[in-house]
Amino acid sequence: MSTRQVPLYYYSSASGMVRLFAERVCADSGRQALDLGERAVRRSVPDGPWVLITPSYKTGNPDNDTIPEAVRRFLADPVTRRRLAGVIGSGNRNFGRHYQAAARQIAAASGRPMLLEVELQGTRWDVEDARRLLGELDATLAQRVVADPDPAGQRRAGHQDHEGHEPSPDRSSGAHPPAGAAHPG
Numbered sequence: 001m002s003t004r005q006v007p008l009y010y011y012s013s014a015s016g017m018v019r020l021f022a023e024r025v026c027a028d029s030g031r032q033a034l035d036l037g038e039r040a041v042r043r044s045v046p047d048g049p050w051v052l053i054t055p056s057y058k059t060g061n062p063d064n065d066t067i068p069e070a071v072r073r074f075l076a077d078p079v080t081r082r083r084l085a086g087v088i089g090s091g092n093r094n095f096g097r098h099y100q101a102a103a104r105q106i107a108a109a110s111g112r113p114m115l116l117e118v119e120l121q122g123t124r125w126d127v128e129d130a131r132r133l134l135g136e137l138d139a140t141l142a143q144r145v146v147a148d149p150d151p152a153g154q155r156r157a158g159h160q161d162h163e164g165h166e167p168s169p170d171r172s173s174g175a176h177p178p179a180g181a182a183h184p185g
C-alpha cells in the first residue's frame with residue numbers, strides 16, 4: 001500500500017505567491033494542492049490529515065487581523081480543524097512584528113506545528129525543504145496508522161485517533177475563527 005500524501009490546502013490572492021509555491025512543492029510528486037479560493041474546496045472536509053499554506057494580510061483592524069477570510073471559513077469546521085497537521089506560512093519581513101502573523105496565529109491556536117516559513121513565493125531551497133518536511137510528515141503519519149490498527153476503538157476510548165492529531169476539545173477549537181466567519185461558503 002502506498003503512503004498517503006498529505007494534501008496541501010492553500011489560499012492565494014491575485015498576486016499568486018502562495019499558489020506558485022504550492023504548485024512547485026507539489027509538482028511531479030502526486031501530492032494535491034487544493035485552492036481555498038474555490039468554493040467547492042472551501043466547503044469540503046479533508047478526508048485525513050492536511051497541511052495549510054497561508055499568506056498573512058494585515059488589515060489594520062486588530063479584531064480581524066491578517067488571516068484570509070477563505071482560510072477562516074475553511075477552519076470553521078471542527079473536523080477540518082482536528083485534521084490539520086501543520087501550517088506553512090508565506091509572508092514578507094517588511095511587515096515587521098506582523099511577519100507570518102496569520103500562520104503563526106493559526107499554529108498557536110490549534111497547537112499544530114509551524115512546518116515552514118517562507119517569504120513571498122519562496123526560494124528553490126524553500127521548495128526542497130517543504131518537500132522533505134512533507135515527506136517526513138507522510139511517513140510519520142503512516143507509521144501511526146500501522147501502530148494503531150483500531151483507531152475507531154481508540155477514539156471511542158477517548159485517545160488520539162489514527163491521525164495522531166486528536167487534541168483535547170479545547171485545543172481543537174483553538175483555531176476557531178471569530179463569530180460571523182462560521183458560515184462556510
Ligand SMILES: Cc1cc2nc3c(=O)[nH]c(=O)nc-3n(C[C@H](O)[C@H](O)[C@H](O)COP(=O)(O)O)c2cc1C
Pocket residue numbers: 011012013014015016017018019055056057058066090091092093095098099100101119120121
Ligand atoms: C496589503 C498586504 C498586507 C500584507 N500583510 C502582511 C503581514 O501582515 N505579514 C506578512 O508576513 N506579510 C504580509 N504581506 C505579504 C504577503 O503575505 C506575501 O506577499 C504573500 O506571499 C502573499 O501571497 P499571495 O500572493 O499568494 O496572496 C502583506 C501583503 C499585502 C499586499
